[in-house]
């Protein structure tokens with residue numbers, strides 16, 4: 001949606017965590033809530049769930065204020081992965097500025113990954129977004145589970161896509177979550193800078209954008 | 223239009239009543255009354271929700287009290303907002319689903335209409351094909367019939383020509399014998415009557431054999447058994463044979479006037495042309511029968527003419543004519559106005575097809591009640 005309100009000098013960006021049911025989208029967001037220590041961080045809003053499964057969406061707002069006074073907000077959403085919640089998925093996806101696709105690494109889930117990715121393509125088209133130009137990061141989650149599909153196999157499978165290389169993660173253990181988010185921020189910066197001249201007008205360069213939005217507790221003083 | 227995700231304002235989250243109750247409760251907890259509004263006044267602390275300052279809290283006994291109260295409000299706000307967000311999202315998706323449903327419904331209706339149209343067209347196409355198949359079948363049937371009629375005629379002609387030959391010559395000899403008998407028999411009244419009767423019998427028989435011979439000749443011409451499939455045809459000859467056969471068929475009660483001009487022989491399929499002429503003549507004869515005219519006034523006219531390029535054949539009757547409303551149908555296969563069983567309804571269809579095959583044309587000029595003129599045009603070369 002890249003909503004810029006000139007009178008408040010406020011830019012709001014929307015990032016959506018997409019993927020099949022139970023792949024760990026909510027877990028990713030909860031970990032980000034724990035790990036991230038940006039200048040500004042709102043409450044993690046976990047809307048209705050049933051048996052731990054998202055019924056509406058989760059949302060975490062983070063933000064920073066640039067030297068030039070730009071009030072930059074990032075709203076991170078998850079969609080419900082279950083097939084039947086497609087209209088909710090579409091509503092949450094609409095006006096997204098970036099997508100993190102969370103896939104499940106277990107061999108039994110590869111079909112679900114493919115279906116969910118197809119569904120993402122479909123819904124992007126329905127809400128008027130172009131998958132080829134939309135900033136996106138692809139994460140293969142649950143690497144801690146034994147017997148997951150080997151990383152080289154996955155990397156090779158995705159090598160020819162604009163989303164290579166994939167990020168391997170274990171959201172449950174907090175691994176790969178920040179890395180995924182940073183890959184997304186990197187790609188998001190390119191798109192947003194093009195439209196809003198972040199570097200020129202707002203003196204936010206790529207590094208600042210990535211580092212300050214993904215600052216974690218450990219790295220805070222680095 | 224506001225989206226479900228737009229940052230809510232204080233008014234979006236709480237009604238005035240709710241806000242009053244909230245401030246009353248907080249005021250009771252603090253040492254001084256508390257106020258929450260959208261204006262920032264002195265010592266006011268922000269009420270934040272999702273990084274957004276949704277209002278300012280002032281009053282209270284101290285800064286600590288104000289901060290504690292503001293954070294309590296933020297805490298409450300989160301639950302209100304969650305509910306509001308979920309409700310808004312639900313509203314958005316319901317509307318989108320409904321719109322989608324309507325779109326699908328529309329699309330369904332459109333596709334149903336398309337299928338209906340398609341199925342209608344399908345019926346048309348099937349009808350067309352059926353007609354085509356019927357036509358081809360009929361053509362096959364007609365040509366098979368033509369061939370078997372031709373073969374039959376050839377057989378009949380061959381078988382009949384011989385006996386007719388000797389009957390004829392025998393009758394001639396018999397006639398001589400009658401002359402001789404006259405000289406031998408006594409010249410009495412009864413003998414003279416007997417011989418006169420005898421002569422009449424022989425004359426009638428000779429006349430009869432001549433007629434048989436002519437019918438056989440006409441049949442041969444008509445079925446063109448002696449001819450190759452495609453050859454130079456003498457249209458006048460073919461017309462004459464067809465007319466004679468028709469008269470034989472109608473017990474010689476038809477008045478057929480022939481005005482046959484000198485015309486060039488044309489290349490064509492004699493048997494099919496004969497069939498065509500016969501069909502047209504037969505239609506004329508039936509039109510006479512169906513008309514209101516006295517027998518004595520009924521007339522069929524056959525005219526031929528040529529301008530060197532084309533041969534024109536006009537067959538005209540003063541019979542019942544063809545009503546305007548069915549004139550366009552007369553070439554349709556199996557179209558007939560006559561009672562079931564009296565014809566296939568193919569006469570004019572076959573005529574037109576034959577004319578087309580000869581690169582010719584057929585034109586109808588008809589007035590109900592006064593007659594019909596059929597003009598056949600055939601190229602001379």
Ligand SMILES: Nc1nc2c(ncn2[C@@H]2O[C@H](COP(=O)(O)OP(=O)(O)OP(=O)(O)O)[C@@H](O)[C@H]2O)c(=O)[nH]1
Nearest residue numbers: 021022023024025026027053054081142170171172
């Ligand atoms: N072993 C393992 N389990 C994980 C990992 N990430 C998530 N899970 C578990 O997978 C289950 C589903 O995780 P969620 O984050 O709720 O999945 P989701 O993608 O939000 O699911 P939906 O809301 O239904 O779309 C939970 O039981 C998580 O604990 C991981 O990295 N490793």
Ligand SMILES: [Mg+2]
Nearest residue numbers: 025026053054
């Ligand atoms: Mg979830």
